[in-house]
Amino acid sequence: MRRLAYVVGAAWQGFWRNPVMSxxxxxxxxxxxxxxxxxxxxxxxxxxxxxxxxxxVEIAVYLADDARPSDVLELRERISNDPAVAEVSYVSRExxxxxxxxxxxxxxxxxxxEIGQNPLPASLEVKLAKxxxxxxxxxxxxxxxxxxxxxxxxxNPSVVDKLLTITRVxxxxxxxxxxxxxxxxxxxxxNTIRIAVHARRDExxxxxxxxxTDWFVRWPFVLEGMLVGALxxxxxxxxxxxxxxxxxSALVGFLDVVPVSFGPxxxxxxxxxxxxxxxxxxxxxxxxxxxxxxxx
Amino acid sequence: MIRxxxxxxxxxxxxxxxxxxxxxxxxxxFVFVVGSSGAGKSTLNRLLIREExxxxxxxVVDGEDIVRMRRSRVPYLRRKVxxxxxxxxxxxxxxxxxxxxxALLVTGHSGREVRGETERVLSLVGLSQRRDHFPRELSxxxxxxxxxxxxxxxxxxxxxxxxxxxxxxxVTTWEIIKLLVRVQExxxxxxxxxxxxxxxxALRRRVVHLDHGQLIRDEREGLYAA
Numbered sequence: 163m164r165r166l167a168y169v170v171g172a173a174w175q176g177f178w179r180n181p182v183m184s185x186x187x188x189x190x191x192x193x194x195x196x197x198x199x200x201x202x203x204x205x206x207x208x209x210x211x212x213x214x215x216x217x218x219v220e221i222a223v224y225l226a227d228d229a230r231p232s233d234v235l236e237l238r239e240r241i242s243n244d245p246a247v248a249e250v251s252y253v254s255r256e257x258x259x260x261x262x263x264x265x266x267x268x269x270x271x272x273x274x275x276e277i278g279q280n281p282l283p284a285s286l287e288v289k290l291a292k293x294x295x296x297x298x299x300x301x302x303x304x305x306x307x308x309x310x311x312x313x314x315x316x317x318n319p320s321v322v323d324k325l326l327t328i329t330r331v332x333x334x335x336x337x338x339x340x341x342x343x344x345x346x347x348x349x350x351x352x353n354t355i356r357i358a359v360h361a362r363r364d365e366x367x368x369x370x371x372x373x374x375t376d377w378f379v380r381w382p383f384v385l386e387g388m389l390v391g392a393l394x395x396x397x398x399x400x401x402x403x404x405x406x407x408x409x410x411s412a413l414v415g416f417l418d419v420v421p422v423s424f425g426p427x428x429x430x431x432x433x434x435x436x437x438x439x440x441x442x443x444x445x446x447x448x449x450x451x452x453x454x455x456x457x458x
Numbered sequence: 459m460i461r462x463x464x465x466x467x468x469x470x471x472x473x474x475x476x477x478x479x480x481x482x483x484x485x486x487x488f489v490f491v492v493g494s495s496g497a498g499k500s501t502l503n504r505l506l507i508r509e510e511x512x513x514x515x516x517x518v519v520d521g522e523d524i525v526r527m528r529r530s531r532v533p534y535l536r537r538k539v540x541x542x543x544x545x546x547x548x549x550x551x552x553x554x555x556x557x558x559x560x561a562l563l564v565t566g567h568s569g570r571e572v573r574g575e576t577e578r579v580l581s582l583v584g585l586s587q588r589r590d591h592f593p594r595e596l597s598x599x600x601x602x603x604x605x606x607x608x609x610x611x612x613x614x615x616x617x618x619x620x621x622x623x624x625x626x627x628x629v630t631t632w633e634i635i636k637l638l639v640r641v642q643e644x645x646x647x648x649x650x651x652x653x654x655x656x657x658x659x660a661l662r663r664r665v666v667h668l669d670h671g672q673l674i675r676d677e678r679e680g681l682y683a684a
Contacts, residue, residue, distance in 0.1 A: 168563055364549060365560075371507070371547075372612060373536035374564035 391444025
C-alpha cells in the first residue's frame with residue numbers, strides 16, 4: 163500500500179512540478195488523439211460508402227440474338243468461376259422487355275410505342291464481389307466481342323474507382339499525419355518526463371544505491387507519462403463530444419444514404435482505442451526518457 | 459565475504475585504476491583501505507557494488523560472482539552492500555527519519571517494517587531525538603550518522619565507507635569511527651577507505667595499502683604508513 167502511495171505520489175508531484183510542460187504535452191496528446199478519432203471515423207464512413215457503391219457495381223454482357231444456349235451457359239459458368247464475381251444472372255429478351263415496360267409505367271413522360279418485335283437483346287448481369295476488379299472483368303469480356311456470342315459489354319465502375327482512390331489516399335495520408343503526430347507527441351512526452359527525471363536525479367541515485375529495482379525507479383515516471391496520456395484522452399473525448407451533435411446533424415443526409423453506424427459499439431471501441439493509444443504513448447515516452455538513467 | 463582474484467580495471471581513457479589485485483576479506487572483518495588519491499580505492503568500492511565491471515578478474519561478494527551476475531540481480535547485491543560517502547548524499551527535502559525510511563520504502567518493505575527498522579537504526583546511531591530534522595539543520599557528524607543509518611537499515615552484510623570522515627572535525631571523526639567499530643562488532647564487514655592516518659594508527663586494524671592500482675601492503679594490525 164505504502165509502495166503504491168509512494169509511486170502515485172511521486173507521479174502526481176512530477177506532473178505538477180512543471181505544469182506548463184505537462185499541460186503542453188497533454189494538449190499535444192489530445193491533438194494527436196483527435197486526429198486519430200477523425201481519421202478513424204472518416205475511414206469508417208468511406209468504407210461504408212465504398213461498400214454501398216460496390217454492391218451496386220454491375221457489368222451487363224449483351225448477347226447475340228442467335229447465340230446457342232449451350233454457349234451462353236458455358237460463358238455464364240466461366241464468368242461465375244472468376245473469384246471477383248459474386249453472382250451471374252441471365253436476363254432473357256422477354257424479361258428485358260418486361261423490365262422496360264415496368265420502368266415506363268412509372269414514368270408517364272416515357273411513351274412506349276407498341277412495336278411488332280422485341281428489340282432488346284438477352285444479357286448476363288454480373289454482380290461483383292470485388293468492385294476494384296470491375297475493369298479487369300469487363301476488359302476480359304470485351305476481348306470476346308465479335309466472336310458471335312457477346313455483342314456489347316456495359317460497365318460503370320468509374321465512380322467506385324474514384325472512391326477507392328480517395329479512400330486509399332486518405333488512408334495513407336491519414337496514417338502519415340498520424341505517424342507524424344505520434345512522433346511529436348512522443349517527443350514532447352519524452353522531454354516532459356526528462357525534466358521530471360532531472361528534478362529527481364538525486365533521489366534516483368540514492369534509489370539505485372540502496373538497491374531499488376529498475377522497475378521501482380521507473381514506475382513513477384511511467385505513471386506520470388500515463389497520466390499525461392489519460393488527461394490528453396479526456397480532453398480529446400470532451401472535444402469530440404462537444405462537436406459530435408452539430409456535426410452529426412450536418413451529416414444526417416449523408417448518413418441516410420450510407421448505412422454507416424456510429425452506434426454504442428463503435429463509440430465504445432473508439433473510446434477504448436483512444437485511451438489505450440494515449441496510455442501506450444505516455445508509458446512509452448516515459449520509458450524512453452528514464453532509460454538513460456537506468457543504463458548503469 | 460569478499461574475494462577479488464586477479465582483478466584489473468582499465469578505463470576507456472587508458473587509466474589503469476587497478477592492476478591484478480588479489481584480496482580476501484572475511485566476514486565481520488574491519489579493513490582500512492589506504493593510499494594516495496588515484497591509488498584505486500574508489501574504483502575498488504565501485505566494483506564491489508557493481509557500479510563498474512572489472513576489465514578482467516573475478517569479484518565474489520557473499521558467495522556470488524558479481525561480474526557474471528545478471529543486471530536484474532544487481533539491486534539485490536546492493537541491499538547486501540551498504541555504502542557511505544564523504545558528502546553524505548542525503549535528500550535535502552526529507553527529514554532524517556524519511557531519509558532512512560526511503561531506503562526501505564524503495565526496496566519494497568511494508569509500512570510496519572519501515573517504521574520499526576527506521577527507529578531501530580536511528581537509535582543505533584543515536585539520532586532518535588533528531589528524527590524530524592532536515593539535513594540542513596544537522597551538524598556534519600549528524601548528517602554522516604544519518605547516512606550510516608540509511609546504509610544499515612537494509613541489514614547489509616558489508617558496509618563500505620568512502621572517506622566517511624573527510625569533511626568532519628577531529629572530535630566528530632572519532633564519533634563516526636566509534637560508530638563504525640560498533641557496526642562491525644555487530645557482525646558487519648567494514649571496508650573504510652581513508653586518508654586519516656591518526657585513526658588508522660590508533661585502531662590497529664587490518665590495513666590494505668593500494669598504490670597505482672596495486673596492492674603493496676596488507677597487514678593484520680597495520681599502521682597508516684609502513
